[in-house]
Amino acid sequence: MFTVDAGAESVVPNETPVNSQFHEQKLVEHFCRQTQLLKLVEGSSGRFVANYRNTRRPEDLLAPIQLRLDFDYVRLLEISPKLLQLIVEEPLQFQEAVRYSVYGLVRQHLKDAGLKPIDINQLHAHWRLVGLPLSPGLQFEPRDQSLRLGLSQVQGILAAYTPQETLVLQSIWYCGSGCMRNAIQTSSTDAPLCSGCSRPMSEYQKLRVTESYRILAILPSSAVQTPRIKGCLHRPKLIRLRAHAHDCELKLGSSYLITGYFTGSSTTYQLEACHLRGI
Numbered sequence: 708m709f710t711v712d713a714g715a716e717s718v719v720p721n722e723t724p725v726n727s728q729f730h731e732q733k734l735v736e737h738f739c740r741q742t743q744l745l746k747l748v749e750g751s752s753g754r755f756v757a758n759y760r761n762t763r764r765p766e767d768l769l770a771p772i773q774l775r776l777d778f779d780y781v782r783l784l785e786i787s788p789k790l791l792q793l794i795v796e797e798p799l800q801f802q803e804a805v806r807y808s809v810y811g812l813v814r815q816h817l818k819d820a821g822l823k824p825i826d827i828n829q830l831h832a833h834w835r836l837v838g839l840p841l842s843p844g845l846q847f848e849p850r851d852q853s854l855r856l857g858l859s860q861v862q863g864i865l866a867a868y869t870p871q872e873t874l875v876l877q878s879i880w881y882c883g884s885g886c887m888r889n890a891i892q893t894s895s896t897d898a899p900l901c902s903g904c905s906r907p908m909s910e911y912q913k914l915r916v917t918e919s920y921r922i923l924a925i926l927p928s929s930a931v932q933t934p935r936i937k938g939c940l941h942r943p944k945l946i947r948l949r950a951h952a953h954d955c956e957l958k959l960g961s962s963y964l965i966t967g968y969f970t971g972s973s974t975t976y977q978l979e980a981c982h983l984r985g986i
């Protein structure tokens with residue numbers, strides 16, 4: 708759980724990026740400026756500004772800014788092979804670079820509009836790497852126990868999936884006892900205690916941001932092509948697929964190419980899809 712006071716003070720994140728992280732953020736920013744991604748960022752922060760100007764409600768300054776950024780493989784090759792290399796080798800580091808870089812752009816946009824910066828946890832910048840062809844070097848090969856730590860690809864047949872489950876991305880809280888304090892949580896829906904008066908806080912229900920996801924079981928294509936090999940047990944690869952990571956429908960028995968990366972939390976260590984497409 709991550710809690711932060713979104714009070715009157717400016718809410719710049721605590722972490723001071725070191726030089727290389729700064730360089731990575733600049734690579735992302737450069738790519739956004741060279742493509743239509745900057746327009747998407749400005750469009751989202753523009754809607755945030757317009758909404759606040761319409762309502763003038765203070766809680767609307769705690770609203771989320773959500774956007775999906777597609778990093779196109781061919782454009783990456785043209786504009787920034789270095790950024791492509793970062794995505795492939797260090798997807799989690801790239802994710803952080805996207806977060807801070809887009810936050811910088813949004814902050815500047817809000818400043819130009821005369822608004823205070825938002826908390827970085829109000830920003831939900833989902834990224835996808837689209838158009839990456841099947842790359843044998845990235846393929847997840849359970850037989851060889853070869854587990855890439857960077858970006859991986861899994862190609863195979865959708866054997867099963869779980870019902871949709873809900874992921875809470877942001878919940879916003881206020882203290883009803885008159886202290887005028889707010890809090891943002893990024894994963895929990897349990898009421899936090901007010902940092903001023905220690906009473907449980909109340910939620911702005913309308914500002915809750917969720918996303919659905921499923922866990923997919925992907926079998927290697929060989930499980931269907933040569934089903935009668937003796938002594939061979941095919942085990943599916945489990946992958947978490949969030950709603951933003953795909954546009955196509957999921958059909959049992961169809962073949963898909965999934966690009967993803969391993970992400971760890973306190974309870975799981977699983978492959979997280981950053982793009983799924985049918986093949």
Ligand SMILES: [Zn+2]
Nearest residue numbers: 882886901904
């Ligand atoms: Zn309070």
